[in-house]
Amino acid sequence: MAIIGLIPFFHGLPTVNALLNATATVLLVIGYVLIKARREQAHKVAMLSAFGVSIAFLACYVVYHLQPDSLKSGHFSGPPAARYVYFGILIPHIILAAVVPVLAGVTIYFGLRDRRAAHRRVARWTLPIWLYVSVTGVIIYAMLYHIYPAP
Numbered sequence: 001m002a003i004i005g006l007i008p009f010f011h012g013l014p015t016v017n018a019l020l021n022a023t024a025t026v027l028l029v030i031g032y033v034l035i036k037a038r039r040e041q042a043h044k045v046a047m048l049s050a051f052g053v054s055i056a057f058l059a060c061y062v063v064y065h066l067q068p069d070s071l072k073s074g075h076f077s078g079p080p081a082a083r084y085v086y087f088g089i090l091i092p093h094i095i096l097a098a099v100v101p102v103l104a105g106v107t108i109y110f111g112l113r114d115r116r117a118a119h120r121r122v123a124r125w126t127l128p129i130w131l132y133v134s135v136t137g138v139i140i141y142a143m144l145y146h147i148y149p150a151p
Helices: 005-035 040-065 081-111 116-147
Strands: none
Touching: 005 040, 005 116, 040 081, 040 116, 081 116
């Protein structure tokens, strides 16, 4: 009986997820700008915050997709030409989203251990991939729920 009261919460999770992705994007860009300005401590705070926001996203994403109704929503219903764009974004998004937690974890590990050369080497790959996943997460949300919402 208590789960019925949570149904509106579950339906709102795609919006929460998009906001978390957008927040991660902003924090990643801020972290990048900060390190370029040699503000290492502020960079560390921004990047660890981005990681925390991404963990919150992952938790919300899993909770949402554990709900039986999640399979009924989220199907792309746009015109055929838009489907190519949608799937052209979605497929690399899914593949790279599986890689981001590992890359982010390794990058954070090297950073916290003050292994700067290794941190920079991995971060050169981590940042653009993580940004792609975060930005395209918001685009996918917009396409599914606002631009081409299911009828």
